[in-house]
Amino acid sequence: MPYTALQNLRIVMVETSHPGNIGSAARAMKTMGIKDLRLVTPRKPYSQETWALASGANDIVEQAKIVPTLPDALTDCQIVIGASARSERTLQWPQMDARECGEFIAERLVTQPIALVFGRERTGLTNEELDHCNTLVHIPMAFDFLSLNIAMAIQVLAYECATAMRLSSPTPSLGVIDADEALAPSQAMESFYTHLEQSMIETRFLDPENPRLLMRRMRRLFGRAEVTVSELNILRGMLAAFAGRKFQARD
Ligand code: SAH
Numbered sequence: 001m002p003y004t005a006l007q008n009l010r011i012v013m014v015e016t017s018h019p020g021n022i023g024s025a026a027r028a029m030k031t032m033g034i035k036d037l038r039l040v041t042p043r044k045p046y047s048q049e050t051w052a053l054a055s056g057a058n059d060i061v062e063q064a065k066i067v068p069t070l071p072d073a074l075t076d077c078q079i080v081i082g083a084s085a086r087s088e089r090t091l092q093w094p095q096m097d098a099r100e101c102g103e104f105i106a107e108r109l110v111t112q113p114i115a116l117v118f119g120r121e122r123t124g125l126t127n128e129e130l131d132h133c134n135t136l137v138h139i140p141m142a143f144d145f146l147s148l149n150i151a152m153a154i155q156v157l158a159y160e161c162a163t164a165m166r167l168s169s170p171t172p173s174l175g176v177i178d179a180d181e182a183l184a185p186s187q188a189m190e191s192f193y194t195h196l197e198q199s200m201i202e203t204r205f206l207d208p209e210n211p212r213l214l215m216r217r218m219r220r221l222f223g224r225a226e227v228t229v230s231e232l233n234i235l236r237g238m239l240a241a242f243a244g245r246k247f248q249a250r251d
Contacts, residue, residue: 006161009105010036010115011154012073014129017043017121022061023053024151025118030057032158037064038073038115053151070117070129071190077115078183079108079226082125082133083157085147087140094135094224101137102160106168109161112183116157118150131216132186134223180230188232193219199239 011029016022016039023046026037037060046061054061067073074080081101082093096104105114117133119125124147130136139148139156148156184192197215200206206214227235233247240247 006033006109006158006165007035008109008113009034009161010038010073010077010113011158012038012040012070012115012117013042013150014040014070014117014125015043015120016150018049019044019047020049020053021121021149021151022046022064023050023055023057024149025154026054026057026060026064028151028155028158030060031155032162034158034161035060035063037061039064039066040070040073041068042066070132071186073117074115074132074186076113077186078112079114080117080133080186081105081114082117082130082136083119083153084130084136084138085119085124085153087138087144093130093133093220096135096137098137098139098156098160099164101157102162102164103168104135105161106164109165116154118154121150127216131219134226180233181228184227184229184232188229189222189227192222192227192232192236195236195239199243202243 011025011034013022013025019042022037022039022042029035029037050061051058065073081096081104084095087095105116108114116137117125117129119129125133137157139153141148147153193215196218197206200214201208225231237247
């Protein structure tokens with residue numbers, strides 16, 4: 001059954017205020033065969049409403065991982081997609097609609113763990129949180145000044161993913177891919193960004209007093225590139241070589 005491939009999909013909810021929304025989200029996930037829920041510092045403990053709205057999906061709430069920060073929720077994810085209620089931001093991130101997102105995920109999920117990140121009910125995701133995303137997804141709505149309830153946004157995207165998985169090749173490739181050719185995990189990308197920033201500061205290309213949007217633009221560039229493990233090693237080796245050092249893969 002193709003739905004099992006959705007086991008590689010993680011749903012991340014950031015600082016959710018209403019315990020009921022966590023229950024509804026779990027139910028939305030369960031109906032589409034998604035199990036992995038991660039909660040970044042939920043505002044309130046689970047309440048009666050959580051369990052009432054989870055209905056038959058209590059197991060997903062019980063097994064949800066609670067973590068302090070967004071990067072903690074993303075350590076084992078190779079692609080991170082932020083769900084945004086807004087279709088425009090000051091510095092435009094690459095953006096998909098819900099259908100494109102389902103297809104994008106269906107093409108990659110079998111071999112690459114993917115996270116879909118959802119923001120706070122009132123204020124959504126911050127730009128700093130979006131920096132951790134390779135791309136954004138926006139579910140088009142009739143009116144731009146409205147937003148969907150978070151659990152409903154999860155339901156729509158979960159459905160699009162499940163449908164795209166079902167429609168994609170009847171026997172989705174389970175081919176083992178070379179570990180070096182897998183996408184670099186988020187943690188390795190974070191170490192790279194730190195390395196890149198340090199190198200740019202050392203060479204005075206980046207003025208820490210006036211960084212402007214340079215690092216955000218770099219994240220956008222490399223996020224779009226879907227960097228593999230071997231490519232990341234080249235990038236880190238290059239930075240080290242420019243500084244006259246040798247890069248060890250575990251640096
Ligand atoms: N006023 C907030 C709305 C947040 S709604 C804002 O402007 O961001 C809570 C979360 O639900 C959002 O952060 C997003 O992850 C998800 N969401 C709501 N509507 C959405 C939409 N149309 N497309 C994608 N995600 C949506």
